[in-house]
Structures are given as structure tokens and as C-alpha cells.
Amino acid sequence: xxxxxxxxxxLLCCMKTPxxxxxxxxxxxxxxxxxxxxxxxxxxxxxxxxxxxxxQHHKRGETLLRDFAIGLMGQPEINANNPPLLLRRxxxxxKHAFLRTLFNRFLLKxxxxxx
Numbered sequence: 001x002x003x004x005x006x007x008x009x010x011l012l013c014c015m016k017t018p019x020x021x022x023x024x025x026x027x028x029x030x031x032x033x034x035x036x037x038x039x040x041x042x043x044x045x046x047x048x049x050x051x052x053x054x055x056q057h058h059k060r061g062e063t064l065l066r067d068f069a070i071g072l073m074g075q076p077e078i079n080a081n082n083p084p085l086l087l088r089r090x091x092x093x094x095k096h097a098f099l100r101t102l103f104n105r106f107l108l109k110x111x112x113x114x115x
Contacts, residue, residue: 006030007040008105011098014046025052034065041072043101045094047080 006027013024028049031037037053044050050073057066076082077090 004033004036006032007036008102010049011040011043014049015095019046019048021048024049028052028056031056034062037065038068040098040101041069043094043098044072045078045091047073047078 009027010024010031013020013027041053044053050069054066054069054073057063057069077086080087082090
């Protein structure tokens, strides 16, 4: 069964301590559903993952998606020069939003057998 959840895998790998960038970047290379990528982009908290996505868009000639991701890199709340407390709060908030999205996508859509 293939559920094409490459973006979700990439983000989950970044939740580990330390982040598993090798697996995360490989998962991003396999993304074919650009809509899901656009859906999850605002939840990215890791600039390394965004940089990888930008590089993939550039290689594929996807200039609109590349420019969109570059715009996300300029968000002040994920700027590495921010105080650690602000970065931590942003990371936590985006991780929680990502986990809620995962829950809604995969668990709420499951149907329970009727008796």
C-alpha cells in the first residue's frame, strides 16, 4: 500500500533529536503531489528542510514553487538569529500544528466497523 506521504515522512524525520536529515531529504526528493507540499509548507519549522525543497524545485524547473518556498525562508519567526526562546516556541507551535494535521488526515478519516 502506497499512501504517498513523503512530505509527512520528511517532517516526521525532522522531529527526531537529532533530526534525520538523510531520510528527510530523500523523502522530499520523492514528492510528486505538489498540492500536499503547498499544504504543509507553512508548517515547516526547519530551514534545512526548506532549503532542500528549494533545491528540488530548482532542479525540476518549478519556479513558482521555488519562489514560494524562498518567501517562506524569509519568515522572521524561523530566522536563526532570533532568541532561542522564540525559535523554540515557533518550532513547538508548528510541530503541534503538523501533528494535528496528521491526526486529521490519517486518523479521523478511518471508519470504525459497525456492529
